[in-house]
Amino acid sequence: MSIIVEGLYHIYMKGSPFEKVALKDVNMRIDDGEFVGIIGHTGSGKSTLVQHFNGLLKPSAGKVIINGTDTSEKNLKELRRQVGLVFQYPEHQLFEETVYKEVAFGLVKQGMEEDRIKDRVRWALGMVGLGEEYLEKSPFELSGGQKRRVAIAGVIALKPSILVLDEPAAGLDPKGREEIFSFISNLHATMGITVILVSHSMEDIARLTKRVIVMNKGTVEMDGAPADVFQNAEKLEEIGLSVPQITYLMMKLKKVIPEINEKIFTVAEAKNEIAKYLGGIR
């Protein structure tokens, strides 16, 4: 089970004066159970890329093969069940009158029997940190972060083997962001599903994933472990990204303390590393 992208091009409005080449010769392979971050400036092609993972967008050239299915095939019903795609601002698509109906929507469409749906909805809501007291509420009485969690629960309820989230924490406050990332990590750890996380935040990607793919102008600019990718601070800046602030500090410190490990991107790690050289810091 894997995602294989080979020589992928995507051209919007081909042949019109507005033609836009959004992806150019993109190649990658993502294996089962990986947790991968995708980062890149606005318009670099992140959303276009991930919408190929469930066949919502078709390649203009090249191939996308998901769990053995070529997405250019006609019948993608099974593939759509295996790949859960959470769009940017998914709460804009909420429309049912209760949280229960909202989360159950995809399961009802699949024809699952009611008893199983009830269990599955409770389970999915639990996964996103919402209890039974939310079942009969209207999604519209919830906070922004809660609405978003309901929308994500509707995707998780289908038990996809690949979960793709496009900027799942955008526009939320730090607490709301933390809630979202904590259940995503938990889902990955406990269910072993493949998670692909599109984010603008280097800090979040570094903290959560073991592999980061950097998109630039429709191509893959870098692909590797965050610690290695962040060593290319200059290149990242050139393409409108920056390494985490704390990594800049560590790089500066390395000029004074050559033995210090600068491949660090969280404040907690930095504190430990700095304490090795300046014992007094606590």
Ligand SMILES: Nc1ncnc2c1ncn2[C@@H]1O[C@H](COP(=O)(O)OP(=O)(O)OP(=O)(O)O)[C@@H](O)[C@H]1O
């Ligand atoms: N439906 C569309 N029709 C025409 N052009 C599009 C369409 N969707 C995206 N584009 C263009 O394709 C390019 C890639 O867009 P895409 O949305 O994939 O970027 P992104 O990396 O997700 O950006 P953001 O960080 O702003 O979400 C951009 O130049 C965008 O303007």
Ligand SMILES: [Mg+2]
């Ligand atoms: Mg996008």
